[in-house]
Amino acid sequence: MAREFLHETERNRYSLRVDGAMVSAVDYVVNEGSISFTHTFTDPKQRGHGYAGEIVAFAIDDVESTTDYRVVPMCWYVGDWFEKHPERAGLLSR
Numbered sequence: 001m002a003r004e005f006l007h008e009t010e011r012n013r014y015s016l017r018v019d020g021a022m023v024s025a026v027d028y029v030v031n032e033g034s035i036s037f038t039h040t041f042t043d044p045k046q047r048g049h050g051y052a053g054e055i056v057a058f059a060i061d062d063v064e065s066t067t068d069y070r071v072v073p074m075c076w077y078v079g080d081w082f083e084k085h086p087e088r089a090g091l092l093s094r
Helices: 051-068 076-084 086-091
Strands: 003-008 013-018 020-029 034-042 069-072
Touching: 003 051, 013 051, 020 051, 020 086, 034 076, 051 076, 051 086, 069 076, 076 086
Parallel strands: 034 069
Antiparallel strands: 003 013, 013 020, 020 034
C-alpha cells in the first residue's frame, strides 16, 4: 500500500492518499500568525485504520517545520489529537 501525504495549499488542506485514493484530510484556515484546523475527514469505508491520526500528525509536523504559526484546533479531532500528544502543546495558540 503506497501512502502519499500532500499539502494542497490551493485547497487549504492536507490529505493522505493510499494507492492513489484519498482516504483522509484535514482542512485549515490561516489567520494572522495562526492556523485553525477546522475539519478532519476520513472516508467512511477507510475508518479504523488510523489515517486521521496520520494526516493530523503530518500537518502538525509541517506547520512546525515550515511556519511560525500557532495552532488553533477548532475541529474536535485535532483537539483530541493534542490531548493525546501533550508534548506538542507548545504549538497551541493561547
